[in-house]
Amino acid sequence: MGERADIVVIGAGPAGMAAAIQAAAAGLAVAVLDDQPTPGGQIWRNVEGAAERGDLKLFGKDYRRGLASVKRFRLARVDYQPGARVVGVEPDADARDTGGDVLFVRKGQAARLSCKRLIVATGAYERPTPFPGWTLPGVMTLGAAQIALKTSDLVPERPFVIAGQGPLLLLLAAQLEAAGAPPDAVLDLSDPGLALTAGKSAAMAALLAPDYLAKGAYWLGRLRATARNVVQIRALGAERLRQVEWRTAAGAVGRIDVRTLLVHDGVIPNAQLTRAMRAPHLYDMAADAWRPAADRLTGQLDDMPWVHVAGDCAGVAGWAAAEALGESAGAAAATALGRTATPGRWSRTRASRARALRPFLDRIYRPARAFQRPDDATLVCRCEEVTAGAVRAAAALGAQGPNQLKAFTRAGMGPCQGRMCSQTVAAILADAQGRGPGDVGLMRVRLPISPLTVGELAGLNETEIKLPLS
Amino acid sequence: MLVRRTEPPASAAVTITVDGRDVRARKGESVAAAVLAAGIVPTRLAPVSGAPRAPYCLMGSCYECLMTVDDRANVQACMTPVKDGMRVRTHASRPSLRHG
Amino acid sequence: MTDTAQVIVIGGGMVGAAIAYGLAQSGAAVVMLDEDDGALRTARGNFGLVWTQSKGLGMQRYQEWSRRSAEIWGNFAREIEASVGVDAGHEQRGGLMLCSSPDEVAQSEALIAKMQAQAGNMPYDVTLLDRGELMAMVPGVAFGPDVVAAAYCPHDGHANPLKLLRGMHAGFQAAGGQYVPNAGVADIERAGAGYAAIAKDGRRFEAEKIVIACGHGIPALAAKTGLHCPTRPQRGQILVTERLDPILPMPMGSIRQTDEGSIMLGVSHEEVGFNDMNTGDVAGAIAARAVRILPALKTVNIVRAWGALRVMPPDGCPIYDESETWPGVFMATNHSGVTLAAVHARLLPRWILEGETPVGFEEFSVKRFDGTPHARPSH
Numbered sequence: 001m002g003e004r005a006d007i008v009v010i011g012a013g014p015a016g017m018a019a020a021i022q023a024a025a026a027g028l029a030v031a032v033l034d035d036q037p038t039p040g041g042q043i044w045r046n047v048e049g050a051a052e053r054g055d056l057k058l059f060g061k062d063y064r065r066g067l068a069s070v071k072r073f074r075l076a077r078v079d080y081q082p083g084a085r086v087v088g089v090e091p092d093a094d095a096r097d098t099g100g101d102v103l104f105v106r107k108g109q110a111a112r113l114s115c116k117r118l119i120v121a122t123g124a125y126e127r128p129t130p131f132p133g134w135t136l137p138g139v140m141t142l143g144a145a146q147i148a149l150k151t152s153d154l155v156p157e158r159p160f161v162i163a164g165q166g167p168l169l170l171l172l173a174a175q176l177e178a179a180g181a182p183p184d185a186v187l188d189l190s191d192p193g194l195a196l197t198a199g200k201s202a203a204m205a206a207l208l209a210p211d212y213l214a215k216g217a218y219w220l221g222r223l224r225a226t227a228r229n230v231v232q233i234r235a236l237g238a239e240r241l242r243q244v245e246w247r248t249a250a251g252a253v254g255r256i257d258v259r260t261l262l263v264h265d266g267v268i269p270n271a272q273l274t275r276a277m278r279a280p281h282l283y284d285m286a287a288d289a290w291r292p293a294a295d296r297l298t299g300q301l302d303d304m305p306w307v308h309v310a311g312d313c314a315g316v317a318g319w320a321a322a323e324a325l326g327e328s329a330g331a332a333a334a335t336a337l338g339r340t341a342t343p344g345r346w347s348r349t350r351a352s353r354a355r356a357l358r359p360f361l362d363r364i365y366r367p368a369r370a371f372q373r374p375d376d377a378t379l380v381c382r383c384e385e386v387t388a389g390a391v392r393a394a395a396a397l398g399a400q401g402p403n404q405l406k407a408f409t410r411a412g413m414g415p416c417q418g419r420m421c422s423q424t425v426a427a428i429l430a431d432a433q434g435r436g437p438g439d440v441g442l443m444r445v446r447l448p449i450s451p452l453t454v455g456e457l458a459g460l461n462e463t464e465i466k467l468p469l470s
Numbered sequence: 471m472l473v474r475r476t477e478p479p480a481s482a483a484v485t486i487t488v489d490g491r492d493v494r495a496r497k498g499e500s501v502a503a504a505v506l507a508a509g510i511v512p513t514r515l516a517p518v519s520g521a522p523r524a525p526y527c528l529m530g531s532c533y534e535c536l537m538t539v540d541d542r543a544n545v546q547a548c549m550t551p552v553k554d555g556m557r558v559r560t561h562a563s564r565p566s567l568r569h570g
Numbered sequence: 571m572t573d574t575a576q577v578i579v580i581g582g583g584m585v586g587a588a589i590a591y592g593l594a595q596s597g598a599a600v601v602m603l604d605e606d607d608g609a610l611r612t613a614r615g616n617f618g619l620v621w622t623q624s625k626g627l628g629m630q631r632y633q634e635w636s637r638r639s640a641e642i643w644g645n646f647a648r649e650i651e652a653s654v655g656v657d658a659g660h661e662q663r664g665g666l667m668l669c670s671s672p673d674e675v676a677q678s679e680a681l682i683a684k685m686q687a688q689a690g691n692m693p694y695d696v697t698l699l700d701r702g703e704l705m706a707m708v709p710g711v712a713f714g715p716d717v718v719a720a721a722y723c724p725h726d727g728h729a730n731p732l733k734l735l736r737g738m739h740a741g742f743q744a745a746g747g748q749y750v751p752n753a754g755v756a757d758i759e760r761a762g763a764g765y766a767a768i769a770k771d772g773r774r775f776e777a778e779k780i781v782i783a784c785g786h787g788i789p790a791l792a793a794k795t796g797l798h799c800p801t802r803p804q805r806g807q808i809l810v811t812e813r814l815d816p817i818l819p820m821p822m823g824s825i826r827q828t829d830e831g832s833i834m835l836g837v838s839h840e841e842v843g844f845n846d847m848n849t850g851d852v853a854g855a856i857a858a859r860a861v862r863i864l865p866a867l868k869t870v871n872i873v874r875a876w877g878a879l880r881v882m883p884p885d886g887c888p889i890y891d892e893s894e895t896w897p898g899v900f901m902a903t904n905h906s907g908v909t910l911a912a913v914h915a916r917l918l919p920r921w922i923l924e925g926e927t928p929v930g931f932e933e934f935s936v937k938r939f940d941g942t943p944h945a946r947p948s949h
């Protein structure tokens with residue numbers, strides 16, 4: 001038996017912090033486990049540090065707001081454990097609804113934390129973007145560049161290009177511009193019909209960065225001037241990236257000399273934990289992503305009532321919705337444990353307002369086709385270096401589904417455990433079998449959802465458990 | 471691929487060694503960010519083909535940033551904050567069970 | 571589809587695929603029906619040993635069957651590689667069972683003595699090495715101080731079970747076999763002079779003969795065809811590390827290095843019914859044991875772990891039988907599908923097609939359990 005808490009929250013982003021603040025205010029013992037060194041999650045990453053170095057203005061009003069949320073979180077009576085990576089969750093043995101254990105690694109030691117209610121607020125990660133050359137040093141995700149700017153005041157080495165699609169593309173271009181490092185080109189991989197338009201930019205700006213919008217249309221106009229609508233990209237180079245090659249729908253081809261290429265294709269829920277718990281998940285066709293089957297307001301899992309999901313891991317809807325839904329999940333969990341909780345009245349409204357935008361966003365920000373159907377030579381699984389062609393060949397053997405494909409090709413068997421390839425593998429299989437991705441499913445995720453060392457794991461059991469030999 | 475916009479002031483800086491060379495890093499940043507800022511790429515060779523690789527997502531999903539940190543092989547450098555005196559080796563070799 | 575094949579093999583796992591592969595190689599027209607992707611698949615969850623030293627205590631025939639398979643395995647693997655280019659990663663450099671306590675040494679000595687006593691004219695080739703002899707046999711490996719001895723058997727080895735599975739599937743299809751995934755069989759009926767397998771979605775497949783080789787699905791189908799199959803699920807959990815430099819020259823029972831370089835750590839024996847989740851406590855225990863045996867593993871990353879359900883007969887030995895009331899309906903099961911893949915592919919087709927069996931094969935009949943109370947709760 002390890003430690004105990006009434007409620008464990010996994011993730012200290014907008015959702016997790018809000019949930020923890022609610023539950024703690026209701027008088028419960030709350031522990032928050034997060035794998036980053038400081039609170040804030042993706043959006044408010046290192047907001048305290050950026051404030052200290054006087055750089056808040058670079059990122060806009062939404063980032064600045066995070067400082068207040070993080071301060072409230074710091075003041076709340078919660079047992080906050082930074083640098084703690086959760087690797088699995090185990091429900092109590094016989095009854096599914098009494099609680100369970102959270103297994104995590106912190107400071108080189110695996111440990112258990114028992115709780116009666118669990119709130120999973122693990123956020124989202126960027127949709128994988130397989131294209132020729134995407135493994136070359138010099139190619140990074142857009143999110144990586146944003147993280148580097150927030151935590152380290154680093155900017156991409158020029159000349160650099162941003163490629164892909166999604167609202168973050170424009171936001172980051174603007175943030176980098178504000179940081180004095182505007183992209184040398186933007187390659188817009190949206191479907192030609194959905195290419196960058198004034199309306200799209202404005203919708204994005206209104207959603208993500210109202211203050212930028214208020215400052216005028218300068219950067220939007222500038223971006224439109226540098227952006228080119230293309231349908232394919234390739235990264236070229238031997239030891240590192242040297243050039244990006246693009247191709248338009250009309251067949252025009254061009255090359256740009258670059259030092260850095262940032263790619264992005266939207267974000268998808270980080271549902272590794274709930275998938276490892278084998279909670280049922282739903283395929284959201286518009287978002288082309290899977291999310292746990294849960295109550296849309298309290299985040300309570302349909303199948304495991306002691307677990308709630310909140311924020312982007314429950315379905316990507318942005319930080320404002322994440323904070324509101326975190327609050328409502330925290331309140332619901334506290335109520336279930338017999339406490340009175342009073343979520344802010346605005347939280348429901350904010351959540352539904354943010355949610356309401358989602359279908360619109362999904363419509364204008366469809367995943368880029370260039371990344372959906374990689375050609376045979378393109379690596380799909382970066383870890384085990386499996387090409388799309390190898391996956392197709394295995395699919396042709398009649399593999400019943402993604403788990404058999406994984407067994408046949410090793411795609412998904414490396415340290416990232418399929419985070420970078422399972423969507424693509426499923427899409428290729430769906431194509432080969434004429435089924436929908438929702439029907440094909442994803443390869444299974446198991447505990448531990450992230451690697452840990454044999455020594456760390458060996459310390460998990462406080463008393464020795466005998467293994468029968470055979 | 472990433473360069474410093476501003477150098478950290480002395481009060482916010484730590485020094486680590488990367489492949490034996492002193493590298494100044496900003497307190498609170500990850501080992502992966504510090505290594506990239508020092509212009510060190512590739513940081514490893516892919517285990518099957520030996521192709522060059524470097525940190526890719528900086529948020530813990532892709533596992534391209536594996537490095538040897540204080541003698542521990544294959545540490546996820548983007549999730550490891552820098553500490554003064556930390557010894558980092560890129561091109562992390564496979565850990566060995568051999569003795570001697 | 572209602573085309574009549576010669577043989578339907580139900581099950582596309584290690585046992586079904588080996589038999590189907592062998593049948594197709596012998597020129598039979600074979601259809602292999604397989605379940606969907608979520609099915610319990612021992613074929614994807616096993617440890618990959620081609621192992622003889624612990625096999626057949628109390629049933630010498632099984633020891634001999636395992637030895638026979640180990641003997642022809644290399645040749646079988648080469649045949650697969652030659653036909654479809656998949657290298658099953660087979661190695662036969664011997665195998666060690668490490669003893670890390672005086673108790674384990676005593677157990678090992680007792681096993682060797684009993685096996686030697688039951689061995690007829692096929693000597694049981696297992697020697698107990700002391701620590702010094704062990705270190706000399708696998709130079710450079712830094713064992714923990716608890717490792718005091720090891721049982722060594724020259725016939726043992728290992729393979730890459732996933733490549734084997736893929737190779738057999740590819741080879742089966744290359745030899746003209748027809749593979750039908752997502753066709754879990756719900757029922758078997760008589761149809762003219764032969765039989766029909768009815769898939770859960772209603773599809774119907776007919777053949778002269780049917781081989782039921784679908785692991786945990788066998789008991790239900792056996793019961794419909796005048797057979798019975800007293801197997802139960804037994805969970806085993808396995809951990810796999812990142813790739814390391816090649817260091818372990820041969821498998822060591824519950825620790826082996828794969829052809830890719832990763833180290834597999836196993837393996838538990840748990841009676842938990844049809845629950846194939848893996849758990850922290852057992853994973854922790856496997857890791858703790860591994861660190862005692864090879865302390866340098868401490869800083870090595872585990873990248874994957876899983877639980878899988880063995881198909882376990884009451885006495886641990888294989889079951890092969892043909893129905894008396896439904897002649898032409900066969901069943902085949904055991905929990906060492908990797909070790910036995912070679913004999914399954916090479917020897918069972920003759921039994922199924924021509925009724926020709928190896929000496930003493932009838933000992934594997936399910937009748938051996940008649941009159942013994944072997945029923946176990948399945949949950």
Ligand SMILES: Cc1cc2nc3c(=O)[nH]c(=O)nc-3n(C[C@H](O)[C@H](O)[C@H](O)COP(=O)(O)OP(=O)(O)OC[C@H]3O[C@@H](n4cnc5c(N)ncnc54)[C@H](O)[C@@H]3O)c2cc1C
Pocket residue numbers: 010011012013014015016033034035036040041042043044062084085086087121122123124125126142143144146168171208267270310311312313317318319320322323529
């Ligand atoms: C790379 C990236 C960049 C983005 N940039 C912007 C932007 O500029 N503007 C904007 O409006 N939106 C942006 N978004 C979206 C925005 O980040 C989210 O809408 C918002 O952060 C959601 O809040 P959350 O609390 O649900 O998740 P998050 O803020 O992501 O918080 C989840 C937390 O859980 C932690 N965690 C995850 N798994 C584990 C585990 N197993 N163990 C322990 N801890 C774990 C994570 O490290 C993180 O701290 C971005 C998203 C991504 C992925």
Ligand code: FES
Pocket residue numbers: 502525526527528529530531532533534535536546547548549
């Ligand atoms: S850079 Fe992707 S996990 Fe570290």
